[in-house]
Amino acid sequence: MDGANKAQKKKKWFLPLVFSLLTSTLLITLSLSTSSYPFRHTPIQKPQAQLFVESKLHVSPTQANPIPRLAYLISGSKGDCESLKRTLKALYHPLNQYVVHLDLEASAEERLELVNFVKNEELFVRIGNVRVVVRSNLVTYRGPTMVSNTLHAAAILLKQGGEWDWFINLSASDYPLVTQDDMLHTLSTIPRNLNFIEHTSDIGWKEVQRAKPVIIDPGLYSLHKSDVFWVSEKKKCSYSI
Structure with missing residues (x-):
C-alpha cells in the first residue's frame, strides 16, 4: 500500500517536471533562433586612409612663450593707401610682425x-616690426601672382621677422572686429602646432571647377592689371605633390 502511494506521488511531480523542462528548452531554442546576437558577425574595421597631410608631417615643438606672435601680410592696390594705413594701425601690436604691400x-x-x-x-x-615691400608686384585676383605675392611676404617674414606662430x-x-590683445589671449589657449588651413586630397567638386581648368594670369607678363582669362583645354590633376 505504501509502495503504491509513493509511486503515485512520484508520478504526480515527475510529469510536471518533464513538461517544465520541455517548455524551457523550447523557449530557449526560440529565443536563440529569433535573436541574431549570438551569431552576429562584427566586421573588422579597417583603418581609414588619412586624408589630411598633417598626419605625415613632422610638427615643430611648441614655443615656451605663453603669448603667441602673429605675422600679417596686408596688401592693397590703387587707391588703397589710406585704408591700408588704417588697417595696419588697427591691427598693430608690438609682439606681432607685419609686411605691407601696394x-x-x-x-x-x-x-x-x-x-x-x-x-x-x-x-x-x-x-622695428613693420616692413614695406619696396619692389611691388603686380597682383591679379584669383591668379598665381596672388599666390606668389603671399609667398614673397611669407619669405620676408621668415627671414627677417624672427619667431612667430601663425601667418x-x-x-x-x-x-578687425576684436583687439589684438583679445586675439592673442584667445590664441594662447590653443596648441601652436594647430593649423587653420584645411588641406585634403579629397577635393570633390573642386577637381573639375578649380584644379583642371587652365587660366592665364596677365600679371605674369604684363605691366597693366587685368583679370585672368580661361582657356578651353583642361589639364590632368597631379596627385604626386
Whole structure:
C-alpha cells in the first residue's frame, strides 16, 4: 500500500517536471533562433586612409612663450593707401610682425607715401616690426601672382621677422572686429602646432571647377592689371605633390 502511494506521488511531480523542462528548452531554442546576437558577425574595421597631410608631417615643438606672435601680410592696390594705413594701425601690436604691400597698379606716389608713413611712425621705428615691400608686384585676383605675392611676404617674414606662430593674409579693406590683445589671449589657449588651413586630397567638386581648368594670369607678363582669362583645354590633376 505504501509502495503504491509513493509511486503515485512520484508520478504526480515527475510529469510536471518533464513538461517544465520541455517548455524551457523550447523557449530557449526560440529565443536563440529569433535573436541574431549570438551569431552576429562584427566586421573588422579597417583603418581609414588619412586624408589630411598633417598626419605625415613632422610638427615643430611648441614655443615656451605663453603669448603667441602673429605675422600679417596686408596688401592693397590703387587707391588703397589710406585704408591700408588704417588697417595696419588697427591691427598693430608690438609682439606681432607685419609686411605691407601696394601692388604696381598703385601709383608711385601712393607707394612712396606708404614707405614714408612706416618710416616716420615712431612706434614702428622703435619696435622695428613693420616692413614695406619696396619692389611691388603686380597682383591679379584669383591668379598665381596672388599666390606668389603671399609667398614673397611669407619669405620676408621668415627671414627677417624672427619667431612667430601663425601667418594671416589680409587686404586693405579688412578691419578687425576684436583687439589684438583679445586675439592673442584667445590664441594662447590653443596648441601652436594647430593649423587653420584645411588641406585634403579629397577635393570633390573642386577637381573639375578649380584644379583642371587652365587660366592665364596677365600679371605674369604684363605691366597693366587685368583679370585672368580661361582657356578651353583642361589639364590632368597631379596627385604626386
